[in-house]
Amino acid sequence: MTQHVVVGAGPVGLAVVDVLQARGADSVVVTRDSTPDLPDGVEHRHADVVYPDDAVDAFAGADVVYQCSQPSYEQWVEEFPDLIHGVIAGVEAADARLVVADNLYMYGPAETRLTEDLPYLATGPKGQTRADCANLVFDAHEAGRIEATIGRASDFFGPRVRDSVVGEQVFGAAVAGRRATVFGDPQLAHTYTYVPDFARALVFLGERDEALGEAWHVPNPETVSTRRFVELVYDAADTDPGFPHIVAVSDWLLTLGALVSSPLGELAEMRYAFEEPYVVLDTKFRDTFGDAVEPTPLEDAIAETVAWYRDQQARGEPETEPVHIETTPSEAGESA
Incomplete structure (x- = not known):
């Protein structure tokens, strides 16, 4: 049986585990610190794959490795390249195939819809780091050290997703x-990626030889404005916080907040994604693979996410502290 090793137990890694479990696959989850709550039959290995020797041990026996881990947001520049170096070393030693869960930061601000053939023009440190990491993966693939493919998603939502703009x-x-x-x-129009769809696409890419050596924007639900997205969330939740439903943090307020809040300081680099339409095209994936991975309809994906949040609330699970600035609607500029 093919052995699948998932690096990381965040929302994406665990969603990949869900897909693999539904297929009855032999799955292993590798984490550095935490001991995640995993389904029966899923093996857990503790390892810090920043260190190549640890990655070699952790990936022993692997046929496919899904890189779904990342350092803390403020440590990307310092730690992400070493993480990717370690993962590549472990994949090479196992003679496995690497599937990387990626985002879109490397493109930087783009005055067009996002496609895979855009150059890497990020000017901020996080975007440049993501570009460097992608280049490390593809350099190793082109050198014949590993087989690799990259799946890219926009801003996440879905079960287990707490630390996200939505x-x-x-x-x-x-x-x-x-x-x-x-x-x-x-x-403005903004593409959002449903994490279970992202996971299904990552597993699919790992199975296809024609996916190797390339990056792929995974299939997404329809793109709507953020205002419409939020309206659908409140419709699904059937709650009414009063008018307005939305407090929008303007550019100048985000800049001010960045001076006093580390999370906002880290987010400020990506402000361009919310100041212009941010539309991600998945045409390449669909043209190549057809309807092999059909995205969940947006309203269904939102309803499933609301159900997960409501279940957590019923269980009394603590919330992750949201990124927050004290504002009133008038101070926040655009509001709904």
Whole structure:
């Protein structure tokens, strides 16, 4: 049986485990610190794969490795390249195939819809780091050291997703009957990726030889404005926090908040994604693979996410502290 090794036990890694478990696959989860709550039959290995020797041991016997881990947001520049070096070393030693879960930061601000053939023009440190990491993966593939492919997603939502621009700030707020906080102009179109769809696409890419050596934007639900997305969340939650539903953090307020808040300081680099339409095209994936991975309809994906948040609320699970600035709607500029 093919052995699948998932690096990381965050929302994406655990969603990949869900897909593999549904297929009855032999699965292993590798984490550095935590001991995640895993389904029966899933093996757990503790290892810090930043260190190549540890990665070699952790990936022993692997046929496919899914790199779904990342350092803490503020440590990307210092730690991400070493993480990727370690993962590559472990994959090479195992003679496995590498599937990387990636985002879109490397493109930087783009005055067009996002496609895989855009150059890496990020000017901020996080975007440049993501570009460097992608280049490390593809350099190793082209050198014949490993077989690798990369799946790229936009901003996440879905079960287990709390630390996202539409995590606790939108879904958590809606279920609790609070106003949602969003960044930039909520009138603009913005593509959001449903994490279970992302996971299905990653597993699929790992199975296809024609996916190797390339990056792929995974299939996404329809793109709507952030305002419309939030409206659908509140419709699914059936809560009414009063008017307005949305408090939008404007550019200048985000800049001011960055001076006093580390999370906002880290987010400030990506403000461009909320100041212009941010539309991600998955045409390459669909043209190549057809309907092999059909995205969940947006309203269904939102309803499933609301159900997960409501279940956590019923269980009394603590919320992750959302990124927050004290504002009133008038101070926040655009509001709904």
